[in-house]
Amino acid sequence: MEDKLDVWNLKEEDYPVDGKPEERLKFLLRYAILAPSGPNSQPWKLRLEGETISVLADFKRALPHVDPDNRTLYMSNGCLITNLLVAAEHFGFGYDIKYLPDGADEERIALIRFQEDGKAKRFPDLFEMITRRHTNRMPYEARAIEPKKLGILKRDAKEPGFRLGILTDENGKITMSNLLARAHKIQLGNKAFRKELASWIRANNSPEKDGLPGYSFGYTDFESYFGQFIFGTFDMSGSRARVETAYMRASPAVGVLFTEAEDKLNWIMAGIVLEKIFLAATKMDIRFDLFSQPVAIPELRKEMAEAVNARYPQILIRMGYAKSARHTPRRPVEEVLVH
Numbered sequence: 001m002e003d004k005l006d007v008w009n010l011k012e013e014d015y016p017v018d019g020k021p022e023e024r025l026k027f028l029l030r031y032a033i034l035a036p037s038g039p040n041s042q043p044w045k046l047r048l049e050g051e052t053i054s055v056l057a058d059f060k061r062a063l064p065h066v067d068p069d070n071r072t073l074y075m076s077n078g079c080l081i082t083n084l085l086v087a088a089e090h091f092g093f094g095y096d097i098k099y100l101p102d103g104a105d106e107e108r109i110a111l112i113r114f115q116e117d118g119k120a121k122r123f124p125d126l127f128e129m130i131t132r133r134h135t136n137r138m139p140y141e142a143r144a145i146e147p148k149k150l151g152i153l154k155r156d157a158k159e160p161g162f163r164l165g166i167l168t169d170e171n172g173k174i175t176m177s178n179l180l181a182r183a184h185k186i187q188l189g190n191k192a193f194r195k196e197l198a199s200w201i202r203a204n205n206s207p208e209k210d211g212l213p214g215y216s217f218g219y220t221d222f223e224s225y226f227g228q229f230i231f232g233t234f235d236m237s238g239s240r241a242r243v244e245t246a247y248m249r250a251s252p253a254v255g256v257l258f259t260e261a262e263d264k265l266n267w268i269m270a271g272i273v274l275e276k277i278f279l280a281a282t283k284m285d286i287r288f289d290l291f292s293q294p295v296a297i298p299e300l301r302k303e304m305a306e307a308v309n310a311r312y313p314q315i316l317i318r319m320g321y322a323k324s325a326r327h328t329p330r331r332p333v334e335e336v337l338v339h
């Protein structure tokens, strides 16, 4: 039987060097679909026509209670675009990209035309990080992240209208962890919210190729059988907040990725920048744990913005050093291709 984690075992040697452009581009899609997405919903569809790839939002995978504006859905598609372009640059493709080519309310997120002989590189060489990157929800070592490395992350996030704010002081970490705890209380106290989120929680040995296996939260196989039921039935905000705020306070740094403007295009771009710094962090052995929660609640988002002197916070990131964690499943390319 095909294993749900097989998608991660990619070999660069399998790239069909002499294949038609369409075959070679299809190979790149194997890297694209390894992108992170809010509760691993993988809200994307891909269309491959000759030398063109369309990235489409899969609104059937939207989460109306957890992500009412679809911010996370758009950001997740941005993450996929980064993986695709990093892989394309690695294999020598150039490209022209149009965002929201059919208008902001249509499903097409990007239209990318590829050409041979790409010379201009937009990304640092992060190709090998695509298969190593993962979200890490375990506690991090107390050791500080070297200022030089934090500087690299800030530099990589710096696109026009985008910034990464990093807090390493005690007060900053306390402020962010308090916001996270308050967000949990509001959201997990809401039955519709937690039922929707719980529907993406999976037993460790579930064959499903999406969602959050219990092991990504540190659950044993036994615990993971009950994860969906417990999470969906009871208000677990207190215990989740206790664990996550403790981990956040003990971590060497927290980051807030923020933008100057707020619309679908900015969410896509925020996803592109997020995955770029996620891969850059992976290269420096820095782990990330992501939190959309406080961003989704307007009054908490406002406090968050004030704490980092930002306009529109898009995501909160816990950062630090830790051993690698296990990958989570993905639907293979064949399951997300549409014609």
Ligand SMILES: Cc1cc2nc3c(=O)[nH]c(=O)nc-3n(C[C@H](O)[C@H](O)[C@H](O)COP(=O)(O)O)c2cc1C
Residues within 6 Å of the ligand: 034, 035, 036, 037, 038, 039, 040, 072, 075, 076, 079, 133, 134, 135, 136, 211, 212, 290, 291, 292, 293, 315, 327, 328
């Ligand atoms: C835009 C975005 C928002 C996310 N928000 C959260 C979050 O609020 N809480 C969380 O635990 N993980 C969050 N994640 C991490 C995903 O759950 C994770 O990427 C997914 O489960 C796949 O796992 P992987 O990153 O290890 O490949 C987010 C990821 C993305 C791309």
